[in-house]
Amino acid sequence: METSIRAAKSISLLALTAVTCTSCATCATLATLVSSCGPALAVTAQIKENREALTDTETLSKTRLPVISDKKPAPYIRELEDSQKAKSIGKSAVQAVELPALRINQADIPAIGDTASNTSSGIESDADNENKGVKLSQPPLKALITVQDNLNPIALDARFWERISLQDALDATLGQNLDIDTNFASLRAQKYQYLSTISQFLPDLSGGYTLAGINGSIPASLFGGSGSAAATKFPGSIQLLTTGFTYKAYQGGRVMFSSLEQRHRYRASRSALKGSVNDVLLSTAQRYYNLLYNEALLDIRVRAVEISEEQVRINSSQKKAGTATNLNVLQSQAQLASDQQSLVDQQSTRRQSAIQLASVMNSSFSQDLTCAEKTLHKRRLIDRTIPIESLLQIAIDKRPELKQYEELRLAAKRAIVVASAPLQPTVTLAGSVYGIGTGSKSLDPIYVLNFGVNWKLGSLGATDLANIKSARWQSRQAAIQAKRSFLDVFQQVRIAYDQSLAADKRIEHASAQIVAAEEELRIAIMRMKAGIGLNIDVLNAQRDRTQASINKAKAIVDFNVAQSQLLHDVGLISSTGLTRGVKI
Numbered sequence: 001m002e003t004s005i006r007a008a009k010s011i012s013l014l015a016l017t018a019v020t021c022t023s024c025a026t027c028a029t030l031a032t033l034v035s036s037c038g039p040a041l042a043v044t045a046q047i048k049e050n051r052e053a054l055t056d057t058e059t060l061s062k063t064r065l066p067v068i069s070d071k072k073p074a075p076y077i078r079e080l081e082d083s084q085k086a087k088s089i090g091k092s093a094v095q096a097v098e099l100p101a102l103r104i105n106q107a108d109i110p111a112i113g114d115t116a117s118n119t120s121s122g123i124e125s126d127a128d129n130e131n132k133g134v135k136l137s138q139p140p141l142k143a144l145i146t147v148q149d150n151l152n153p154i155a156l157d158a159r160f161w162e163r164i165s166l167q168d169a170l171d172a173t174l175g176q177n178l179d180i181d182t183n184f185a186s187l188r189a190q191k192y193q194y195l196s197t198i199s200q201f202l203p204d205l206s207g208g209y210t211l212a213g214i215n216g217s218i219p220a221s222l223f224g225g226s227g228s229a230a231a232t233k234f235p236g237s238i239q240l241l242t243t244g245f246t247y248k249a250y251q252g253g254r255v256m257f258s259s260l261e262q263r264h265r266y267r268a269s270r271s272a273l274k275g276s277v278n279d280v281l282l283s284t285a286q287r288y289y290n291l292l293y294n295e296a297l298l299d300i301r302v303r304a305v306e307i308s309e310e311q312v313r314i315n316s317s318q319k320k321a322g323t324a325t326n327l328n329v330l331q332s333q334a335q336l337a338s339d340q341q342s343l344v345d346q347q348s349t350r351r352q353s354a355i356q357l358a359s360v361m362n363s364s365f366s367q368d369l370t371c372a373e374k375t376l377h378k379r380r381l382i383d384r385t386i387p388i389e390s391l392l393q394i395a396i397d398k399r400p401e402l403k404q405y406e407e408l409r410l411a412a413k414r415a416i417v418v419a420s421a422p423l424q425p426t427v428t429l430a431g432s433v434y435g436i437g438t439g440s441k442s443l444d445p446i447y448v449l450n451f452g453v454n455w456k457l458g459s460l461g462a463t464d465l466a467n468i469k470s471a472r473w474q475s476r477q478a479a480i481q482a483k484r485s486f487l488d489v490f491q492q493v494r495i496a497y498d499q500s501l502a503a504d505k506r507i508e509h510a511s512a513q514i515v516a517a518e519e520e521l522r523i524a525i526m527r528m529k530a531g532i533g534l535n536i537d538v539l540n541a542q543r544d545r546t547q548a549s550i551n552k553a554k555a556i557v558d559f560n561v562a563q564s565q566l567l568h569d570v571g572l573i574s575s576t577g578l579t580r581g582v583k584i
Contacts, residue, residue: 063267063403063406065402074409074479136373136376138299143302144347145343154347158351161369161370162369163370166285169284169361170285172361172363173281173284173362176361176363177361179276183269186272194266197259198262204245205245207243208241209239210242213236217233238437239435242434244433244448245431247428247430248426248428249427250425250427252421252422252426258414260414271400278568278573284357286565290353290557291350291356291369293553295350296376297553298347302343308335308340308542312332312333376553376557377556379560379581381564382572382581382584383583388497392494394571395490395569396489398572401485402486404485405481413475415471415474419470422458427452430452431447489569492565493566493569496568506555507559510552513552514552516548517548518545520544524541
């Protein structure tokens with residue numbers, strides 16, 4: 001946690017230094033002082049709130065999801081169980097899927113740790129596959145294309161830059177992301193709304209003091225006296241001191257079930273906060289890998305331009321020597337112009353991806369971000385041997401969205417009783433003490449204790465009956481939403497699982513494509529130098545090599561993103577899990 005706070009501090013300071021200018025010596029000095037004394041500055045209020053939010057998400061949830069084995073399972077669980085059973089949709093019979101592994105003799109399958117046998121058969125082991133990635137190097141400024149004289153071709157509109165790792169990005173995001181702060185504020189508001197509801201169990205206290213000045217008299221005949229009797233004269237002043245209590249002993253279950261409803265909504269808000277943290281972590285990982293991918297593409301585009309420039313030079317020299325035609329030179333120049341256009345677009349795309357990462361981190365947009373990784377490699381987060389059924393079960397236990405909608409379903413059920421409360425009588429117990437006196441004399445106490453039962457049917461109860469019907473349908477709607485949340489989780493886990501498998505296989509074929517493309521380019525250049533090849537063959541080979549490099553970088557990034565998505569979809573995503581993986 002301290003690491004995330006320190007990272008968040010540095011991001012906040014960078015946002016402060018972003019407002020300074022580089023042409024003013026005073027501002028430059030201020031930026032230097034701020035960056036140097038950063039750890040000594042006070043933590044901002046937002047960072048404190050995010051830290052409290054993360055601490056709150058670590059509290060174990062008390063929500064219990066219903067299961068089909070319950071004595072009386074929720075109706076939507078029965079519907080969910082029935083919908084997930086394999087049954088015929090059309091006229092054809094449902095058949096089991098044939099697994100390719102069932103056709104292989106088990107004796108021919110090598111041991112799991114037998115790396116040598118895998119390599120000898122032409123298939124790289126998973127560990128070798130992960131170590132062989134795409135090397136990254138920051139291209140020199142002279143290799144890039146300047147879009148404006150006073151702008152850096154890499155940072156473009158930015159005035160500062162920093163090299164960060166995935167762990168740095170995750171820590172900074174957890175420290176000051178706005179979505180986490182917003183959901184934490186919603187959780188706190190829901191908490192005090194819950195406390196406000198349960199406080200209605202307490203009695204009402206009342207008190208008051210009245211001093212009235214009265215002048216005049218009352219005829220004795222009003223009190224049964226004779227007409228000749230003297231009139232009763234009021235005292236000059238009357239004092240009235242009152243105090244008492246009112247306790248609403250029974251209100252048809254409104255207070256009790258309103259409290260239960262708000263408790264379920266409070267728990268739902270806590271699960272929503274946990275889900276927000278998970279979504280933010282996934283978004284950060286996705287945007288970081290997108291930045292990493294665009295930096296790899298930038299390096300590839302720079303190399304493509306260098307090769308095209310060399311090809312133009314070779315063709316120009318051969319034209320002077322009479323061994324090449326003007327067509328060859330024009331073809332090379334057209335290829336160079338195309339690669340330069342792609343490089344300019346890639347410079348802008350890389351900067352845009354850095355801005356998107358800064359947005360989720362809530363850091364300064366005037367600060368450019370670059371990845372600290374020197375190699376784009378596979379990052380497996382979940383063991384490939386874990387079956388999909390186990391992942392689905394883990395998702396049921398860990399996904400906060402399931403608990404959130406289950407709590408909302410229970411809250412909607414409590415709301416039905418709250419809606420029916422006006423149709424029932426109310427029981428009230430009240431007590432009061434009155435002190436009455438005249439002038440400056442002492443007050444004489446009068447004690448009152450009453451017990452009341454009231455029963456009122458507004459609009460003959462028609463309005464309340466309609467509200468009950470509405471609450472029942474809202475409860476049904478909440479149950480459907482809870483059921484849909486299960487289906488969404490099942491769908492997300494299976495899609496992420498399949499995407500991870502496909503991306504893993506694409507890396508293997510992309511590696512083979514690079515080897516073939518490099519050999520193709522080498523042979524094409526040799527054939528053209530020997531006079532038996534065409535210039536167009538070299539250009540095609542060059543494009544094939546560039547595309548092969550792009551395909552491998554894309555496959556690796558897609559695999560890493562799919563693994564992050566799978567980690568999120570099973571509910572195990574965390575800062576540590578995204579960098580080191582999880583053990584299941």
